[in-house]
Amino acid sequence: xxxxxxxxxxxxxxxxxxxxxxxxxxxxxxxxxxxxxxxxxxxxxxxxxxxxxxxxxxxxxxxxxxxxxxxxxxxxxxxxxxxxxxxxxxxxxxxxxxxxxxxxxxxxxxxxxxxxxxxxxxxxxxxxxxxxxxxxxxxxxxxxxxxxxxxxxxxxxxxxxxxxxxxxxxxxxxxxxxxxxxxxxxxxxxxxxxxxxxxxxxxxxxxxxxxxxxxxxxxxxxxxxxxxxxxxxxxxxxxxxxxxxxxxxxxxxxxxxxxxxxxxxxxxxxxxxxxxxxxxxxxxxxxxxx
Amino acid sequence: xxxxxxxxxxxxxxxxxxxxxxxxxxxxxxxxxxxxxxxxxxxxxxxxxxxxxxxxxxxxxxxxxxxxxxxxxxxxxxxxxxxxxxxxxxxxxxxxxxxxxxxxxxxxxxxxxxxxxxxxxxxxxxxxxxxxxxxxxxxxxxxxxxxxxxxxxxxxxxxxxxxxxxxxxxxxxxxxxxxxxxxxxxxxxxxxxxxxxxxxxxxxxxxxxxxxxxxxxxxxxxxxxxxxxxxxxxxxx
Amino acid sequence: xxxxxxxxxxxxxxxxxxxxxxxxxxxxxxxxxxxxxxxxxxxxxxxxxxxxxxxxxxxxxxxxxxxxxxxxxxxxxxxxxxxxxxxxxxxxxxxxxxxxxxxxxxxxxxxxxxxxxxxxxxxxxxxxxxxxxxxxxxxxxxxxxxxxxxxxxxxxxxxxxxxxxxxxxxxxxxxxxxxxxxxxxxxxxxxxxxxxxxxxxxxxxxxxxxxxxxxxxxxxxxxxxxxxxxxxxxxxxxxxxxxxxxxxxxxxxxxxxxxxxxxxxxxxxxxxxxxxxxxxxxxxxxxxxxxxxxxxxxxxxxxxxxxxxxxxxxxxxxxxxxxxxxxxxxxxxxxx
Numbered sequence: 109x110x111x112x113x114x115x116x117x118x119x120x121x122x123x124x125x126x127x128x129x130x131x132x133x134x135x136x137x138x139x140x141x142x143x144x145x146x147x148x149x150x151x152x153x154x155x156x157x158x159x160x161x162x163x164x165x166x167x168x169x170x171x172x173x174x175x176x177x178x179x180x181x182x183x184x185x186x187x188x189x190x191x192x193x194x195x196x197x198x199x200x201x202x203x204x205x206x207x208x209x210x211x212x213x214x215x216x217x218x219x220x221x222x223x224x225x226x227x228x229x230x231x232x233x234x235x236x237x238x239x240x241x242x243x244x245x246x247x248x249x250x251x252x253x254x255x256x257x258x259x260x261x262x263x264x265x266x267x268x269x270x271x272x273x274x275x276x277x278x279x280x281x282x283x284x285x286x287x288x289x290x291x292x293x294x295x296x297x298x299x300x301x302x303x304x305x306x307x308x309x310x311x312x313x314x315x316x317x318x319x320x321x322x323x324x325x326x327x328x329x330x331x332x333x334x335x336x337x338x339x340x341x342x343x344x345x346x347x348x349x350x351x352x353x354x355x356x357x358x359x360x361x362x363x364x365x366x367x368x369x370x371x372x373x374x375x376x377x378x379x380x381x382x383x384x385x386x387x388x389x390x391x392x393x394x395x396x397x398x
Numbered sequence: 399x400x401x402x403x404x405x406x407x408x409x410x411x412x413x414x415x416x417x418x419x420x421x422x423x424x425x426x427x428x429x430x431x432x433x434x435x436x437x438x439x440x441x442x443x444x445x446x447x448x449x450x451x452x453x454x455x456x457x458x459x460x461x462x463x464x465x466x467x468x469x470x471x472x473x474x475x476x477x478x479x480x481x482x483x484x485x486x487x488x489x490x491x492x493x494x495x496x497x498x499x500x501x502x503x504x505x506x507x508x509x510x511x512x513x514x515x516x517x518x519x520x521x522x523x524x525x526x527x528x529x530x531x532x533x534x535x536x537x538x539x540x541x542x543x544x545x546x547x548x549x550x551x552x553x554x555x556x557x558x559x560x561x562x563x564x565x566x567x568x569x570x571x572x573x574x575x576x577x578x579x580x581x582x583x584x585x586x587x588x589x590x591x592x593x594x595x596x597x598x599x600x601x602x603x604x605x606x607x608x609x610x611x612x613x614x615x616x617x618x619x620x621x622x623x624x625x626x627x628x629x630x631x632x633x634x635x
Numbered sequence: 636x637x638x639x640x641x642x643x644x645x646x647x648x649x650x651x652x653x654x655x656x657x658x659x660x661x662x663x664x665x666x667x668x669x670x671x672x673x674x675x676x677x678x679x680x681x682x683x684x685x686x687x688x689x690x691x692x693x694x695x696x697x698x699x700x701x702x703x704x705x706x707x708x709x710x711x712x713x714x715x716x717x718x719x720x721x722x723x724x725x726x727x728x729x730x731x732x733x734x735x736x737x738x739x740x741x742x743x744x745x746x747x748x749x750x751x752x753x754x755x756x757x758x759x760x761x762x763x764x765x766x767x768x769x770x771x772x773x774x775x776x777x778x779x780x781x782x783x784x785x786x787x788x789x790x791x792x793x794x795x796x797x798x799x800x801x802x803x804x805x806x807x808x809x810x811x812x813x814x815x816x817x818x819x820x821x822x823x824x825x826x827x828x829x830x831x832x833x834x835x836x837x838x839x840x841x842x843x844x845x846x847x848x849x850x851x852x853x854x855x856x857x858x859x860x861x862x863x864x865x866x867x868x869x870x871x872x873x874x875x876x877x878x879x880x881x882x883x884x885x886x887x888x889x890x891x892x893x894x895x896x897x898x899x900x901x902x903x904x905x906x907x908x909x910x911x912x913x914x915x916x917x918x919x920x921x922x923x924x925x926x927x928x929x930x931x932x933x934x935x936x937x938x939x940x941x942x943x944x945x946x947x948x949x950x951x952x953x954x955x956x957x958x959x960x961x962x963x964x965x966x967x968x969x970x971x
Contacts, residue, residue: 143762145769193948199761201947203708204903207896208947211940215933223932269503276489276500283487285451285471287547288504325892329770371777375770382763383755 114242115358121247122316123354124254128309129324129331130338130346131258132302137340139278139298140195143332145206148324149213150186151306154179155314155323156221158307159228168231172311176304183303187296217321228314250312257308258347261301265343274298326371330357333377339388349388353377401460402427402555402587403448408457408467410440410447417443418611420457425555425589430581432590432602432619439608441591442484445557448589449474449481462554476504480548484559484591486540488547490533494524497532497543501550510550517546520576538569545573549580556580556588562597570594574601595634599623670817674810683881684921686813689820690878691917695901696827696910697870703907704831705863706843707753708761711768713894714775715745715868717885719875721779724794724885725787734799734880738819741876742869749868753861772895779887793886796879816877823870828910839863871898893936897924900939903946906956 129147136144154175161171186209194205232249239245265271277284277294284291310324317323330353338349353374360373381388403425410418417440425431435441447455449471459467466474475481480501489497498517502510518525521542527535532543541561548556558577562570578601580586592598599605599619607615615628622628674682698712722741726732732740752771756764778784780791788794801811830836838859841849850856879885897920905916919942927934950957 143766145765190944197947200702200706200708200907203710203762203765204899204943204947207710207899208940208943211896211936211943213940215937215940218933219931219937269499272492272496272500273503275492279489279491280487282451283483283489284500286449286475286481286483286487287500287551288472288475289500290472325773329766329773332766332770369777369781371770372774375767375774378767378770379755382767 110241111362115362116355117242118247119355119358120351121243121250121354122313122358123334123351124251125309125313125327125350126330126334126353127347127350128254128257128305129327130335130350131261131343132305132309133331133335134340134343134346135278135298135302135305137335138343139274139295142199142202142206144299144302145203145328146186146209146213147302147306147331148328149210149217150179150182150303151310152319152321152324153213153217154182154303154307155228155310155319156217158311159226159314159319160221162229168229172231175307175311179303179307180300183300184296186303187299191299192292214321221321223321226319228311228319230315246315253308253312257305261305262343264301270297326374329371329374329378330354333374333381336378336381336388339390342388342390345388345390348390400426402462403589404460405448406458406460408444408447408455408459410443410453410455412443412453416611417453418447418455421608421611421613423606423613423616425587426604428581428585428587429604430577430588430590430602431604431606432592432598433606433608434592434595434598435608437593438610440611441608442559443611444608445481445483445559445589445591448557449479475551478551478554479557480551480553480555481557482544482548482559482561484563486544488532488535488540488543490531492532493529494532494535494543495528497547498524498528498550501547504551513550513552517549520580521546538565538573541565541569541573545577549586553586556586558588558590560591560593562592562594570597577601671814674806674813679807679809682809682813684925686809686816686881687878688914688917688921689813689816690874690881691901691921692913693820693823693877694871694874694898695905695913695916696824697867697872697874698898699902699905699907699909699913700827700831700839700870701863701867703902703909704836704843705839705860705867707756707860707864708765709768709867710765710895710899711771711775712867712871712898713890713892714771715749715871716875716878716894716898717775717779717890718748718868719745719872720879720885720890721788721794721875722872723876723879724789724796727796728789728794729787735815738873738876742873745872745875746865746869749872750861750865752868753864756864757857757860768895769892772892776887776891779890788887789885791887793884793889796883796885798883799880812880816881819873819877823873824910827870831910896939900942904942909956 129151132147133143136142136147157178158171158175161174162168166174190209191205194202197205230246230249232245234245236245236248238248240248243251265275273284273289274294274297276287277289277291278298281291284294309327313327314323331350334350334353335346336349337352338345338347340346356377357370357373361370364373401424403423405421405423407420407422408418409416409420421444423431423433423444433441433444443453447453448459450467450469451471455467457467458465461474461477461479464477466477469477489500492500495514498514499510502513518528523539524542524546527539532540535543545556545558545561561573561577565573574597577588577590581588588602590598590602599622602619605615605617605619605622606613615622617625617628673685677685694712694716697715698709701707701709701712719741722744723734723737726737726740727734756767779788782790784790798808799812799815800808804811806814831839838849838854841852841854842856842859846856882889901916901920902912903916904919905912905914923938924935927938
């Protein structure tokens with residue numbers, strides 16, 4: 109029983125990471141109808157930046173903040189420069205561009221920081237008061253941080269004029285222009301935010317899985333599975349989906365297939381959802397007009 | 399200039415297809431002008447061209463003394479043109495209140511809150527439904543919301559694209575009555591695109607008739623209403 | 636992408652006395668002659684590379700049928716290449732089946748697997764399918780390494796194969812293997828050529844460009860799409876099987892996600908919906924990593940990424956598209 113509880117709680121901890129990635133994917137998807145395949149690599153590269161900053165001597169939380177700024181700016185820059193010309197292109201071209209982006213960023217990570225696995229520090233000391241047999245202190249910290257970031261993002265969208273404008277731009281760019289919203293910049297901001305969220309996810313997960321250029325490959329897939337499970341057009345659902353995938357994955361790994369087949373579990377979840385209920389648990393079924 | 403809006407040799411195309419051919423129209427300050435015509439005549443295209451949306455245009459557009467034919471849509475709005483598009487264009491997943499707040503997005507003054515009150519004064523039904531999701535409103539209510547959103551801008555000129563479309567006659571009357579009030583009390587100029595010539599001529603002082611992208615008639619509403627042969631051949635009643 | 640209806644110079648145009656068609660046939664004949672002579676004039680190592688190019692060309696043709704002509708995205712074709720390779724390896728390792736018989740078996744197995752994967756994929760469009768196949772590509776090495784399958788797959792160490800030997804002909808083993816691959820290439824390409832030029836090809840392209848219209852014209856989308864998936868997987872699986880014979884070795888890490896990426900890059904640069912493009916693409920993905928590796932470990936990937944983005948930006952129809960465009964300009968200049 110204790111082991112089961114541990115698996116579930118641990119799953120919630122990793123689920124927070126997947127929920128963050130799922131949210132980042134959904135944000136960009138809602139605004140552009142495209143899945144950002146490079147989301148994971150952007151997060152990895154940002155985590156490398158943090159690593160370097162800490163390596164040079166910055167205290168953890170300062171490095172954390174600087175990395176967030178970097179990740180935001182990088183997201184905006186990538187949208188404006190690389191993705192912008194392809195918005196009206198056919199799906200094939202767009203996916204190819206995103207994959208290209210994935211490859212380039214991955215290569216940059218490897219080139220600048222080498223392919224050797226690096227340990228990444230956790231800001232949560234192992235003997236902290238909130239550690240327990242069910243959850244390590246880092247896992248507790250991880251849940252707290254990801255929930256805080258998610259809450260901040262939701263508050264931003266819900267209560268600020270800029271957040272409202274971004275939601276409007278994502279839903280109806282034409283009408284948004286008619287009220288004066290600069291839709292292009294809203295998209296860029298969306299990418300910036302997604303990059304920022306991804307960076308948080310990367311920095312939280314690196315202490316556990318260690319930092320190497322391929323760190324986020326599997327996580328991207330789990331995040332996507334979570335987004336699909338919750339409904340790719342529904343931010344709340346995506347977040348919930350991420351948590352569910354985290355728990356499912358841990359339980360499957362512990363009781364069913366062992367840790368080696370976890371990506372396969374994600375694959376099965378993805379295909380299963382897409383076949384059975386493509387709009388996910390909470391999504392709306394989209395009816396296309398002919 | 400006494401006209402708040404004036405176009406000179408305005409042409410517009412979608413890609414290679416030219417839809418508007420050198421049209422010239424004028425909206426006097428504080429006046430209401432209507433643009434009539436059958437389906438496909440180019441009425442919606444005209445309003446889009448005025449906001450530099452979706453069309454390639456040539457010619458000149460003068461608004462409030464400035465040329466705006468090269469200005470981006472988002473910036474035209476900031477100059478004081480409110481556009482109520484065809485199909486209403488409400489943000490269906492956002493609440494009524496959020497829709498209205500978006501209308502005031504570009505405003506930096508402190509009177510936004512009292513404008514909410516003013517709008518609710520014109521359309522009390524919106525106040526009742528202000529936290530409701532806009533997509534759940536009836537057609538008439540959505541039209542009211544669309545007009546209100548444009549009004550939150552405190553526009554000098556209001557462009558309306560077929561506000562009567564798909565609405566019951568009583569609702570249409572109510573909306574048009576309110577439009578007249580807004581025009582009289584706040585001096586908002588209006589350019590009204592309509593298929594329903596009867597009710598448009600009731601509201602507007604002056605009318606243009608558009609046929610396959612060209613202006614065929616340019617008369618005060620009264621003279622069109624009194625001219626039976628014009629009414630019969632061009633407006634069908 | 637109206638690739639199949641690029642305007643051509645008039646069919647009756649003559650260039651230096653011969654029609655365009657005759658020139659193309661001559662070109663083909665010349666290529667075949669060169670192909671037959673080649674193995675005897677180049678070194679063993681070079682022959683290995685060329686044979687690999689041929690194998691990749693078959694794989695790329697498979698992917699192109701699915702993605703280029705039929706518009707169904709696959710980021711996971713490395714998985715079918717892996718299946719083909721492992722089928723051959725396992726059969727040679729565990730049974731007495733001769734090497735030449737393993738190829739069609741690999742093809743059939745991949746046809747079925749591809750078809751089965753294609754069935755649920757009917758519901759998936761564009762980037763959903765891309766994501767699902769992406770997951771397949773990432774999961775493949777994991778599945779191959781799975782301990783419970785070790786008895787079959789040889790686990791992380793993989794399986795070693797002995798190369799087929801020349802059946803009494805006056806040539807070395809590797810030269811024989813080259814011709815063996817060529818013997819598979821020719822009918823596969825001819826078959827594809829026939830299919831794609833005819834009704835089937837038009838149906839595939841219709842499904843790609845206007846699925847709704849295609850369905851209303853009576854094209855059975857479900858049948859065509861899943862069969863196309865199967866056929867595409869079959870081609871790539873056969874390529875994988877041949878590739879296994881060539882490498883004389885299979886192991887899980889040779890079939891990672893980046894193999895699928897290389898295939899994607901191959902068809903993008905060669906030209907979507909182009910058969911000859913498969914060869915250009917194959918040459919690119921065979922030689923670039925070898926050269927780029929000298930620069931740094933990260934270079935091949937960066938190059939692929941830049942190529943993908945650059946191609947989409949500059950020449951969305953790949954090298955073949957570029958050649959066709961140039962050809963049309965030249966044609967207008969030269970034809971009389």
